[in-house]
Amino acid sequence: MKKKVIAILLSAVTVLSMIGCGSQSAPGQEAAPEAAQEVAAPEADAPQSIGNSVEGELSVTIWDEGQREGLQKIIDEWSAQSGVKATIQVVDWNNYWTLLEAGATGGELPDVFWMHSNVAQKYMENDLLLDLTDKIAASDKIDMKNYYEGIVNLYQSNGKQYAVPKDIDTIALWYNKTIFDEMGVAYPDDTWTWDDFAAAAKKLTNDDHWGYAIAPGNNQEGYYNTIYSMGGYVISDDKKTSGMDDPNSIKAVKLFTDMIAEGSCPDLATVSETAPNELLCTGKTAMSINGSWMLAGYRDNEYAAANCDVAVLPYTKSPEDRVSIYNGLGWAAAANGKNIDAAWSLIEYLGSKEAQLKQAELGVTMSAYIGTSDAWVNSVKAFDLNGHMKMLDSKLVFRPYSRDTTVWEDMMIEKLQDAWTGEKPVDEVCKDIAAEMNAALAEE
Amino acid sequence: MKTREKKKISSRQKSEFIWGWLFILPTMLGLIVLNIYPMIDTIRQSFYKTGDFGKGNVFVGLDNYKKVFGDTEVWQALLNTLKYAVVEVPFSIVIALLLAVMLNKKIKGRDVFRTIFFLPMVVAPAAIAMVWKWLYNSNFGLINNTFHIKVNWISDPNIAIYSIAVIGIWSVIGYNMVLFLAGLQEVPRDYYEAASLDGANGWQQLINITIPLISPTIFFVLVTRIIAAMQVFDLIYMLIDLNNPAWKKTQSLVFLFYKYSFEKSKNGYGATVVVVLLAVIMVFTVVQLIGQKKWVHYD
Numbered sequence: 001m002k003k004k005v006i007a008i009l010l011s012a013v014t015v016l017s018m019i020g021c022g023s024q025s026a027p028g029q030e031a032a033p034e035a036a037q038e039v040a041a042p043e044a045d046a047p048q049s050i051g052n053s054v055e056g057e058l059s060v061t062i063w064d065e066g067q068r069e070g071l072q073k074i075i076d077e078w079s080a081q082s083g084v085k086a087t088i089q090v091v092d093w094n095n096y097w098t099l100l101e102a103g104a105t106g107g108e109l110p111d112v113f114w115m116h117s118n119v120a121q122k123y124m125e126n127d128l129l130l131d132l133t134d135k136i137a138a139s140d141k142i143d144m145k146n147y148y149e150g151i152v153n154l155y156q157s158n159g160k161q162y163a164v165p166k167d168i169d170t171i172a173l174w175y176n177k178t179i180f181d182e183m184g185v186a187y188p189d190d191t192w193t194w195d196d197f198a199a200a201a202k203k204l205t206n207d208d209h210w211g212y213a214i215a216p217g218n219n220q221e222g223y224y225n226t227i228y229s230m231g232g233y234v235i236s237d238d239k240k241t242s243g244m245d246d247p248n249s250i251k252a253v254k255l256f257t258d259m260i261a262e263g264s265c266p267d268l269a270t271v272s273e274t275a276p277n278e279l280l281c282t283g284k285t286a287m288s289i290n291g292s293w294m295l296a297g298y299r300d301n302e303y304a305a306a307n308c309d310v311a312v313l314p315y316t317k318s319p320e321d322r323v324s325i326y327n328g329l330g331w332a333a334a335a336n337g338k339n340i341d342a343a344w345s346l347i348e349y350l351g352s353k354e355a356q357l358k359q360a361e362l363g364v365t366m367s368a369y370i371g372t373s374d375a376w377v378n379s380v381k382a383f384d385l386n387g388h389m390k391m392l393d394s395k396l397v398f399r400p401y402s403r404d405t406t407v408w409e410d411m412m413i414e415k416l417q418d419a420w421t422g423e424k425p426v427d428e429v430c431k432d433i434a435a436e437m438n439a440a441l442a443e444e
Numbered sequence: 445m446k447t448r449e450k451k452k453i454s455s456r457q458k459s460e461f462i463w464g465w466l467f468i469l470p471t472m473l474g475l476i477v478l479n480i481y482p483m484i485d486t487i488r489q490s491f492y493k494t495g496d497f498g499k500g501n502v503f504v505g506l507d508n509y510k511k512v513f514g515d516t517e518v519w520q521a522l523l524n525t526l527k528y529a530v531v532e533v534p535f536s537i538v539i540a541l542l543l544a545v546m547l548n549k550k551i552k553g554r555d556v557f558r559t560i561f562f563l564p565m566v567v568a569p570a571a572i573a574m575v576w577k578w579l580y581n582s583n584f585g586l587i588n589n590t591f592h593i594k595v596n597w598i599s600d601p602n603i604a605i606y607s608i609a610v611i612g613i614w615s616v617i618g619y620n621m622v623l624f625l626a627g628l629q630e631v632p633r634d635y636y637e638a639a640s641l642d643g644a645n646g647w648q649q650l651i652n653i654t655i656p657l658i659s660p661t662i663f664f665v666l667v668t669r670i671i672a673a674m675q676v677f678d679l680i681y682m683l684i685d686l687n688n689p690a691w692k693k694t695q696s697l698v699f700l701f702y703k704y705s706f707e708k709s710k711n712g713y714g715a716t717v718v719v720v721l722l723a724v725i726m727v728f729t730v731v732q733l734i735g736q737k738k739w740v741h742y743d
Contacts (some may be wrong), residue, residue, distance in 0.1 A: 098706060105498040126496050217687035266583075269599035272688040273581050284583075406708070413686050421689060 058086035058342055061110035063096040066296040070364035077358075078349040084342045086112070104128050109334035111343045115163045117154050117327055121403045124157035130333040133160045135344050141352040147368045150398025151328035163330030164351035165368030167359070169292045170324045170391035171225055171313060173197075174277075178307045179209055179286040188287070190322075190390070192314040194226060194255055197287075201264040204286035211264040213276035213285040214256050216420055217413055220325045220399055221289050226252035229316045229323040234400040235441075242437035244412070250430045257419050257426050268420040280308060289313065292366060292388045299380050310387030312394070322394040328368050366392070403444045408437040490715040501712070508716035517692075518700065518717060522724070524605055525696040529673035531609035532616070537665060539613065540620030545650060547621070548628045558625070562618035569615070573682030576611045580683075598683050604690035608679050616672075620665050627661030628654070659740045667732055674725050677702065697721045 060075065062068070068088050075086050089110070091099055097119065103109040109128065123129050136142050144152045147165040155163035173188050180187055183204050188197070201211025215221050219234075227234060232249030235242060243249055259265040266279070277294055279285040281301045290298075298304040315322035331350050333343035349355055356369035363379025366388070373392065377385045402408070415433050418424040465472075490508055492501040512518050547558055564572065579586050580597035588594060597607040635653050644652070655662070677698040684694050695703070697717060705714030 101497065101709065122496055126499070128497065215687075217685065268687070268689050269596045270583055272599050272685070273577075273596075274583065282584075410686060414691065417687070417689055417691075 058084060058111040058339060058346060060086050060088045060346070061096070061099070061113040062088060062090055063093045063114065064293075065090045065092075067364045070359065070362035073362060074350065074355050074358050074364075075346070078346055078355075081349075082342065082345055084339075084345075086346060103334075107336055109337070111337045111339060112331060112333050112346055114166065115155060115330040115332040117399060117401050118405055120155055120163070120330070121157060123332075124155070124160075124162045128335055129162040130335045130337065130340060130343065131160050132162060132164065132333075132344065132347070135348070136161055136164070139348055141348050146353070146370055147351075148326070148328065148370060148396065150326065150396070151330065151368050154328070154398070154401070155330045155332070163332040164347050166329040166331050166350065167365035168326055168328045168368050168373075168392070169366065170326055170388050170394075170396075171221055171289060171291050172324075172387040172391055173287060173311045173313050174280060174290050174294075174298065174308055174387075175287045175311065176280060176283060176285070176307050177309055179204060179283065183286070185286075187309070188311040188314070190312050190319065192311075194229065194314045194316055197314045198255060198259055198264070201259055201287060202262065205264040209283060210266050210279070210285045212259060212287040212289075213271055213279045214260070214265050214420075215276045215289070216268060216271060216416065219409070219412070220327065221291050223253050223256060224325045224397075224400065225289070225313060225323050226255055226316075228325065228395070228397045229313075229321050231316075231321070235402060235437075239402040239444075240441055242408075242434040242441065244437060245431045245434035250427045253416070253419060253430060254426045257422065260420055261422055268417060280304065283307065295380060295383075295385075295388075299382060305382040308383070310383050310385065312387055312390050320395065322391075323397055324391040324394050325399050326396050327399040402441060404440070408440045411436055411440070486715045487719055489712055490719045492712045494709065494711040494713075496709070504712070508713055509720075511713070512716050512720055518697070518720070520692060521695050521697045521700045521717075522720075524694055525674055525676065525698075525721075527605050528609050528612065528676050528696065529670060531606055532612040532673045532676075533666070533669045535609075536613045536616045536620055536669060537662065540617045540665075541624050541655075541662070543617065544621045544624035544628060545654060548625060558621075561621055564615040565618045567615075569678040570682055572611065572615055573679050577683055580607060599689050601690040601693040604684070604688075604694050608676075608683060608694065611679055612673065612676065616669070620669070623661055623665050624658065627658035631657045656741050660742055663732075663736050663740045667729060670728055670732070671725055674721065674728070697724075 060071075062071065068090050072088050075088065079085050100109065100113065104123065104126070115123065115129070136144065142164060144161065148168050151165040151168065152161070155161060155165070173192075175188055177187065183206070185200055185203050188200070192200075197212070204211035224234060227243075227249045230248045230252045232246045232252050233243035234249070256265065260267060266285070271279075274284075276285060276288040277290060277297060280288040281298070281304045283303065298308060313322060313324060331347045333340065333347060337343050351369070353369055353372060356367035356372040357375065359365060360367045360373045360376035361379070363376060366373040366376050373389065377389050379385070412433050415429055415436075419426045419429040489501075491503060491505060493504045493507070495501050543561060547554055547561075551557075577598070578584075582588060582594065582596045582599065585597070587597065595603070598604050631654060635657070636649055639649050639653060675698050676696050680694055680696055680699050681702070684691055688694075698721065701714045701717045701721070703714075704710045704717060708714075
């Protein structure tokens with residue numbers, strides 16, 4: 001009996017404490033919006049205040065921590081003009097897409113966020129992104145002619161524009177000056193052809209290091225560049241047929257398989273365990289082909305900052321066929337956002353010449369607005385970034401994509417393994433890829 | 445008389461019933477919201493073809509299942525999972541059992557060793573995977589450089605899955621050991637004294653006394669380990685990526701589920717893959733529950 005009484009007393013205490021907690025938190029939750037309104041109220045009186053911005057802050061979501069600081073500065077400038085606060089939230093690449101997908105399914109997307117070529121089509125077709133077409137037409141800051149064409153087209157669906165281009169990347173040849181000096185090879189420059197590149201890689205190879213290391217899982221930092229440089233193609237303009245069985249495409253892949261075969265490029269097992277940029281940062285490879293997004297990594301690596309530099313990619317026959325496969329992010333807004341007017345105002349600002357100049361100046365990335373990236377060259381002292389910068393003047397080819405890019409891209413990466421290991425001849429692998437890719441494209 | 449007794453019990457039963465449910469209510473709610481509902485929903489989804497963003501799901505009946513049974517990738521993944529389990533489970537149990545028996549004796553620094561062997565269990569799997577990734581690295585790894593060998597531990601399709609199983613064994617030994625130690629505390633000392641009087645050596649004691657007496661613990665560990673081994677994911681996810689030559693020979697069923705559900709957004713097909721895994725695990729468990737009559741002694 002005594003036990004029962006104690007038990008009842010104890011549970012009563014527990015229940016009471018729960019109620020206590022509940023009653024404490026409930027007013028707290030109510031208080032928050034009130035406080036926000038109080039803070040926001042003076043902003044509502046501010047002359048430039050936009051629409052119903054009293055609701056409070058805009059949420060901006062990106063996946064690159066390295067860009068947060070610079071972008072927040074730019075966004076703060078917009079806040080000073082508009083009176084609306086906006087805070088950046090960084091979520092790493094993998095979780096970013098999980099979060100976005102969950103947000104899209106549940107109708108809770110961030111107000112403003114980055115869009116990427118892999119999934120853009122899917123998001124646009126499902127009307128999840130805010131249609132910017134009319135807003136752009138009415139804007140005096142944004143004109144789609146000012147941006148690199150491929151990025152503009154990427155974020156179009158059924159003649160509507162769903163995102164404003166943010167940045168552009170280029171591919172360049174990173175190299176280890178110390179190894180070049182040691183082996184007595186002249187640094188790469190804009191006169192190199194792909195044949196010179198392969199010959200140099202051979203000369204730069206010894207027991208301690210390789211001449212060049214391929215990234216088998218990253219086509220944009222590898223064979224896509226040579227395919228388009230040598231006159232081949234990955235996907236036709238109408239996105240219906242694969243070009244992987246084109247003789248020039250096969251030749252372009254063969255450039256790398258030959259290098260692996262003769263030992264101037266490490267075998268697949270090595271590069272799959274240790275990425276080429278890690279090999280470059282440890283003096284294990286003399287050259288690595290990388291995108292401009294790798295800059296922060298090299299800048300923050302002591303060895304790379306002291307020993308490495310970057311040059312333009314080689315060409316095939318004449319400097320006109322020097323190719324950089326490029327890609328670019330876009331700023332998009334949620335179609336069902338709470339504060340669409342403010343979101344558009346932020347995107348308009350981020351896409352304006354002023355902000356795009358600032359983005360390059362702060363060293364965030366090169367900008368998608370043509371002619372605003374010059375300042376980017378001076379953003380990192382350790383390297384001569386003209387290597388990346390001058391690739392903007394080369395033949396820019398937009399990264400091949402279709403509606404379901406990853407389906408055939410992953411298939412290609414898997415199948416090419418047999419070519420890298422030399423298990424099957426390159427032309428056989430490429431023809432096999434083309435056949436499967438055509439089937440995948442037919443299903444889209 | 446009879447009716448009175450019945451009434452008495454029912455009033456007490458009633459009170460026990462109410463209090464019992466009240467006390468397990470929080471747990472039940474958690475289970476229903478976090479486990480049971482998602483499970484049912486997963487099974488439901490396996491009959492659908494997923495549309496973008498949860499909209500436009502199409503009921504396709506058994507199509508996903510037909511596809512799964514004809515999909516060589518699924519069969520390969522099942523084979524990989526079984527290979528992993530076949531290596532991980534027996535080794536982790538045998539080694540842990542021997543360690544437990546040794547650390548149950550009064551030896552110097554017993555607690556220190558117990559702690560050391562249990563430590564891997566406390567470390568995050570992602571951290572374990574990263575460290576082992578470097579140990580296994582074929583060019584710069586500690587293992588190859590110490591023994592001056594050139595083995596592609598995690599990029600040779602023939603051995604990669606076993607290399608991963610070794611990590612699995614290493615990280616789970618401590619946990620199994622603690623369970624066995626708990627079981628060993630139940631074994632009365634007198635049996636060993638009687639056995640040594642009869643002249644039985646350590647090995648004979650282990651086989652004839654220890655193992656039969658802690659067989660319920662061994663059975664429990666075996667069942668739970670097989671279930672856990674069949675669900676291996678994190679190690680493989682951290683160690684192997686798409687351009688690894690061993691990719692196809694290492695991806696497990698849960699990995700395949702992850703790939704379809706979270707990377708390719710084909711939740712329906714991903715759900716089908718896990719339902720198949722669920723069926724496989726259930727078959728294994730039922731077989732073990734039947735088989736236990738032959739070797740598990742409950743007193």
